[in-house]
Amino acid sequence: GENVEQHPSTLSVQEGDSAVIKCTYSDSASNYFPWYKQELGKRPQLIIDIRSNVGEKKDQRIAVTLNKTAKHFSLHITETQPEDSAVYFCAAKTNFGNEKLTFGTGTRLTIIP
Amino acid sequence: SAVISQKPSRDICQRGTSLTIQCQVDSQVTMMFWYRQQPGQSLTLIATANQGSEATYESGFVIDKFPISRPNLTFSTLTVSNMSPEDSSIYLCSVQTGSNQPQHFGDGTRLSIL
Numbered sequence: 001g002e003n004v005e006q007h008p009s010t011l012s013v014q015e016g017d018s019a020v021i022k023c024t025y026s027d028s029a030s031n032y033f034p035w036y037k038q039e040l041g042k043r044p045q046l047i048i049d050i051r052s053n054v055g056e057k058k059d060q061r062i063a064v065t066l067n068k069t070a071k072h073f074s075l076h077i078t079e080t081q082p083e084d085s086a087v088y089f090c091a092a093k094t095n096f097g098n099e100k101l102t103f104g105t106g107t108r109l110t111i112i113p
Numbered sequence: 114s115a116v117i118s119q120k121p122s123r124d125i126c127q128r129g130t131s132l133t134i135q136c137q138v139d140s141q142v143t144m145m146f147w148y149r150q151q152p153g154q155s156l157t158l159i160a161t162a163n164q165g166s167e168a169t170y171e172s173g174f175v176i177d178k179f180p181i182s183r184p185n186l187t188f189s190t191l192t193v194s195n196m197s198p199e200d201s202s203i204y205l206c207s208v209q210t211g212s213n214q215p216q217h218f219g220d221g222t223r224l225s226i227l
Contacts (some may be wrong), residue, residue, distance in 0.1 A: 023177070032213070034215060036218075037128055042220070043205070043218040043220045043221055044156065044205070044217060044218045045218070046215050046217060049215055073139070089155060089156065089202070099161075099216075100142050100146065100158055100161060100171075101158070101160050101216060102158075103155045103156045103157075104155065105154075106154075106155050
């Protein structure tokens with residue numbers, strides 16, 4: 001089955017700087033890669049996703065890049081703000097007869113004011 | 114996106130008892146899933162709730178421990194049976210409105226077993 005590795009497990013950045021979180025996946029058939037943000041005590045919320053036919057996607061301060069050859073994808077947050085502090089999870093899905101997601105282990109991002 | 118209501122939001126239970134968690138969506142969805150999130154950990158899929166048929170369980174999860182119902186396209190339940198302290202966790206429902214659509218999560222049920 002699919003295996004998703006996520007790094008780093010914790011990340012602290014100064015407010016206004018950029019943050020990058022990286023994930024690798026094992027199944028070359030995976031074709032959908034969402035990112036979720038989970039604030040303390042809250043539900044995971046989808047913040048951005050990318051499909052395998054696209055190399056990069058942006059939404060304001062958030063971007064995701066995908067390298068299918070290397071089987072890795074990254075989340076980039078620019079101009080970080082205190083409200084970006086949360087745990088971020090990457091995930092991967094192989095769309096063959098089921099829709100299940102395999103999640104990474106999570107990254108705790110702390111923005112230092 | 115669909116509004117997902119999960120009940121109860123939290124509970125404290127005695128070991129050996131069972132608890133049923135409900136997930137209600139305000140519109141019909143094709144896929145419903147149940148996840149477990151242990152404290153400080155990632156999300157682990159328990160099973161896919163199939164409408165009108167038995168759920169599809171992931172490795173390490175069995176129907177006798179986690180029976181699941183999905184009587185229609187807007188509702189599902191997860192029962193945690195014969196609970197032990199190791200079952201203390203957050204249980205999350207997620208839904209998908211169609212093929213190739215994103216998954217969205219409910220608020221979760223925080224379960225503590227004494």
